[in-house]
Amino acid sequence: MTHAAGLLDIALSIALVTLALGQIMSMVRLMIGPTTGDRILALDTMVINALGLVVVLGIQQGVKVYFEVTLLIAMLGFVSTVALARFILRGDIIE
Amino acid sequence: MTIETIATYAAAASLLIGAFFIIVGVIGLLKFNEPMTRLHAPTKVGTIGIGMLLIASMLVSFGQGEGSVHELLIVAFLFTTAPVSANFFAKVIIHRGNCGPLPTPPGDQAWSTLAKPKKD
Numbered sequence: 759m760t761h762a763a764g765l766l767d768i769a770l771s772i773a774l775v776t777l778a779l780g781q782i783m784s785m786v787r788l789m790i791g792p793t794t795g796d797r798i799l800a801l802d803t804m805v806i807n808a809l810g811l812v813v814v815l816g817i818q819q820g821v822k823v824y825f826e827v828t829l830l831i832a833m834l835g836f837v838s839t840v841a842l843a844r845f846i847l848r849g850d851i852i853e
Numbered sequence: 854m855t856i857e858t859i860a861t862y863a864a865a866a867s868l869l870i871g872a873f874f875i876i877v878g879v880i881g882l883l884k885f886n887e888p889m890t891r892l893h894a895p896t897k898v899g900t901i902g903i904g905m906l907l908i909a910s911m912l913v914s915f916g917q918g919e920g921s922v923h924e925l926l927i928v929a930f931l932f933t934t935a936p937v938s939a940n941f942f943a944k945v946i947i948h949r950g951n952c953g954p955l956p957t958p959p960g961d962q963a964w965s966t967l968a969k970p971k972k973d
Contacts, residue, residue: 762861766913769865769872773906776872780879780898793888795946802938803882803895806903806931810875813906814868817913825923832927836934843941847948 773814780807798842805835860916864909871905878902888951892942899935904928 781804788800809831816824844850874897881894907924914921944966946952955964 760858762858762865766861766865766868769868769909773868773872776876780875783879783883784895787882787891793946793951794949795888795942795951796891798945799892799895799942800882802942803879803898806895806899807875807879810871810903810906813903813910817864817868817910820917822921825921825927828927829930832930832934836930836938839938840941843938843945846945847941 770814770818774811774818777807777811777814781811794846798839798846801842802835802839805831805839809835857916857918860912864912864916867905867909867912871902871909874898874905875902888946889943892939892946896935896939899931903931 784800784803784807788797788804791797809828812824812828812831816822816828878895878898881897882891885891885894907928911920911922911924947955947966955967958964
């Protein structure tokens with residue numbers, strides 16, 4: 759294994775650990791609240807962190823299929839965030 | 854030093870930069886003490902953090918000799934949707950009364966999100 763590949767391995771591990779820590783910390787914010795906006799914000803951050811986890815996993819395993827997974831998670835996360843915020847705002851999603 | 858080696862080093866650097874921005878954004882989400890300031894921190898996670906991870910993915914695939922630019926699609930999608938969802942969060946915080954009173958806009962302008970629709 760060359761020096762560059764070893765460095766990439768270390769960077770991948772650091773990124774994975776960071777993303778996992780980020781998931782845990784936003785989960786703490788999701789639990790302690792205190793307002794509804796904070797909870798939706800924490801959920802959105804968790805979706806984006808999950809996206810990053812999938813990306814880093816794809817780099818580590820060298821699999822191309824993870825690209826589609828990432829795109830799907832991004833779209834689903836945006837739509838669900840907007841729907842949740844809209845429901846909190848108006849009590850209705852489609853008027 | 855070949856181009857593959859340079860691409861691998863650059864990918865490792867982008868991964869580290871992305872990880873740094875992600876941890877900064879999430880610490881901001883956890884430690885700030887007002888809803889509006891908490892809204893500001895995690896936008897870095899969505900744009901720079903994930904953007905750097907996707908750039909690292911592109912660089913790795915270029916380093917292996919099979920370049921792909923699909924990841925730019927995800928970056929573009931995240932960059933267009935992040936302001937929209939941030940606007941919705943701000944609206945939720947304003948309308949649920951979790952922030953102080955908004956500053957008065959100059960002249961005879963008014964906040965459009967607070968305006969009452971005209972009955973007709």
